[in-house]
Amino acid sequence: MIETSLMPDENGYFGEYGGQIIPPELIQIMNDINDAYDEIRHTSAFQDELADLNKHYVGRPSPIYYAKKLSKQVGGARIFFKREDLNHTGAHKINHCLGEALLAKHMGKTKVLAETGAGQHGVALATACALMDLECEIHMGEIDIEKEHPNVTKMKILGCKLVPVTRGTKTLKDAVDSAFEEYLKDPVNYFYAIGSVVGPHPFPRMVRDFQSIVGKEARAQFLEEQGKLPDIVMACVGGGSNAIGLFTEFLPDESVEMIGVEPAGKGLDTPDNAATLTLGSKGALHGFKCYNLQDDNGEPLPVYSIASGLDYPGVGPQHCYLKDLGRVRYESVDDKACLDAFMTLSRTEGIIPALESAHAVAYAMDIAKDMSPDQTILINLSGRGDKDADFVAERLSL
Amino acid sequence: MSRIQSCFAELKESQRVALIPFITAGDSEPALTVPLMHALVESGADLIELGIPFSDPMADGPVIQKAAERALEHNVSLRDVLQMVAEFRQRDAATPVLLMGYLNPVEVMGYEAFSAEAGEAGVDGVLIVDLPPEEGGEILPLLYAHQIDPVFLIAPTSDRSRIQKICDASRGYVYYVSLKGITGAGHLDLDSVARRVSEIREISQLPIGVGFGIKDAATAAAMGKLADAVIVGSAIVNRIAEHQGDAEATIKAVSSFVGELRAGLDR
Numbered sequence: 001m002i003e004t005s006l007m008p009d010e011n012g013y014f015g016e017y018g019g020q021i022i023p024p025e026l027i028q029i030m031n032d033i034n035d036a037y038d039e040i041r042h043t044s045a046f047q048d049e050l051a052d053l054n055k056h057y058v059g060r061p062s063p064i065y066y067a068k069k070l071s072k073q074v075g076g077a078r079i080f081f082k083r084e085d086l087n088h089t090g091a092h093k094i095n096h097c098l099g100e101a102l103l104a105k106h107m108g109k110t111k112v113l114a115e116t117g118a119g120q121h122g123v124a125l126a127t128a129c130a131l132m133d134l135e136c137e138i139h140m141g142e143i144d145i146e147k148e149h150p151n152v153t154k155m156k157i158l159g160c161k162l163v164p165v166t167r168g169t170k171t172l173k174d175a176v177d178s179a180f181e182e183y184l185k186d187p188v189n190y191f192y193a194i195g196s197v198v199g200p201h202p203f204p205r206m207v208r209d210f211q212s213i214v215g216k217e218a219r220a221q222f223l224e225e226q227g228k229l230p231d232i233v234m235a236c237v238g239g240g241s242n243a244i245g246l247f248t249e250f251l252p253d254e255s256v257e258m259i260g261v262e263p264a265g266k267g268l269d270t271p272d273n274a275a276t277l278t279l280g281s282k283g284a285l286h287g288f289k290c291y292n293l294q295d296d297n298g299e300p301l302p303v304y305s306i307a308s309g310l311d312y313p314g315v316g317p318q319h320c321y322l323k324d325l326g327r328v329r330y331e332s333v334d335d336k337a338c339l340d341a342f343m344t345l346s347r348t349e350g351i352i353p354a355l356e357s358a359h360a361v362a363y364a365m366d367i368a369k370d371m372s373p374d375q376t377i378l379i380n381l382s383g384r385g386d387k388d389a390d391f392v393a394e395r396l397s398l
Numbered sequence: 399m400s401r402i403q404s405c406f407a408e409l410k411e412s413q414r415v416a417l418i419p420f421i422t423a424g425d426s427e428p429a430l431t432v433p434l435m436h437a438l439v440e441s442g443a444d445l446i447e448l449g450i451p452f453s454d455p456m457a458d459g460p461v462i463q464k465a466a467e468r469a470l471e472h473n474v475s476l477r478d479v480l481q482m483v484a485e486f487r488q489r490d491a492a493t494p495v496l497l498m499g500y501l502n503p504v505e506v507m508g509y510e511a512f513s514a515e516a517g518e519a520g521v522d523g524v525l526i527v528d529l530p531p532e533e534g535g536e537i538l539p540l541l542y543a544h545q546i547d548p549v550f551l552i553a554p555t556s557d558r559s560r561i562q563k564i565c566d567a568s569r570g571y572v573y574y575v576s577l578k579g580i581t582g583a584g585h586l587d588l589d590s591v592a593r594r595v596s597e598i599r600e601i602s603q604l605p606i607g608v609g610f611g612i613k614d615a616a617t618a619a620a621m622g623k624l625a626d627a628v629i630v631g632s633a634i635v636n637r638i639a640e641h642q643g644d645a646e647a648t649i650k651a652v653s654s655f656v657g658e659l660r661a662g663l664d665r
Contacts, residue, residue: 011532019533020530020532020533021501021528021529021533022528022530023456023457023527023528023530023551023553024530024531024550024551024552024553024556024560024563024564025551025552025553025555025556025560025575026530027530027532027560028555028556028557028560029555167463168453168454173454174454176454177454177455177456180456181456181457181459184456184457187555188555281506282505282506283502283505283506284501284502284505284528285454285502286454286456287456287528289505292502294502294506296475296506297473297475297476297477297503297506298452298476298502298503298504298505298506298507299452299453299470299502299503300453300454300502
């Protein structure tokens, strides 16, 4: 049985991962955020407000859908989706953005800022900030801006300031650096609403808590509808927020196997991948200790994934710990399999998934065929693919 | 007594303020670093802060980021930086050298290996920007054991208990960041620096270096009246950037600027 109360410990460590690898001046600020979070999260005012928003604004609970046609086509295990793609703004990111924005507002912060990869976190945060009258600034790599222009447009409509990041890889990693740089100008009054279960303590814990509603709902729904727990729960992993969101509630269920699916990009034997837990080594980046894709000198590698939201050289500290404990298995899927799954799911079920989520779908399709029809796989369909539609159409010459 | 401690003791004796220039190792090319370090000393530096290039320098502004990028184009690694210090030591056994950088290269090299090899190379101090004292449980004893002084940053936002914690873990000197934000930014507020420096003095006996925002001899002189050391980074790195590709011109420009700063401090 896994001891979940130590995730994290009082210093923000999940085993040897996590912590606060930040300039000393930020320790007090992070601890203030931690204290404020602890102070409000149990209050009924905060819980009621978040619950009300989840129900009437986000549209929770998101349903579980049995993908009958897909399961039949693959042959083998039955495949289910937790439909986070149906949330307002189209992905699971809204779950933690509302929580973070409520907290920022409670703390009297004047500006909320963040990085975004695929733009899902950016759109969700800009949405929450519009709702709560908070100034919002999103940093996004130039390459991602080009690829994800529907989300860029949405952020502009929602009134947030979009800062294009032209340095380094021009993708998610450098967007984090850029947003952090802005944050350091006034950390007392700004709130860095990090976009995943990454960054210094308390963010991996706090974002996990806000996302864990996914697994709480899913476990109860699945039990009620199927009369048993799924055999496997599965999610894609970049930073790891949607995966942690689904996994957390199932951690004590020893019968449930958990699989995180990383982007193998153009192949694990090429430099163009972002399979951090599969190929990485221990390091410290962006404020916390985790597995990193890095060279022998400790320089983060210029990683790559077809899915901008997974294109990151680090990964959430709790995933690193769960990997070492052997509680979660981490596998990878390359661009081609991801695109195949994207198209297959679109055409069998009429569901266009985000490229990120399509990684999990691809891996499920791969293993389901060797399983029996009385076995079940529950996938977190973490986002919808509207943002990727043009990109995929061009890529596949549709 | 460490080289940094003796350096400050001597300066105090002669009532001088330390001039601490910062350069990034390997900027704009690896062969330039050691000659540049000697030139810094010849033009009046008392201690040298040598940056370890890193691709994600979260607390550095564009000027020092670019310096790291230039060095990384030549694949300058932490071990290369230690090699440069060892080479510098062949001709200069007196001037303290402090390495400044981010945790990951040190983490990947291993704390024990880093502390031992840095000590061996003649490194006197280490400032790891993203390592707060709270996270130093493992590495600090190793640094102390190898006679390497850990130096930490104190920010304008640090409260009294934080300053206390930082001073307790620091050896050699503490580094007061005179501006909020990243390196190379904004304008200085002398009065607030003066207030903060005297607050630090109430808490600690350690010499206080002030950096961030010192652009010329006049600001250096003004800061020198408040602190024990003046640290100049971006303004020097800018001159290295301006003359990249021409080693001789770089050394000349940097030496002349450091000479001006020295004159400003000694006035």
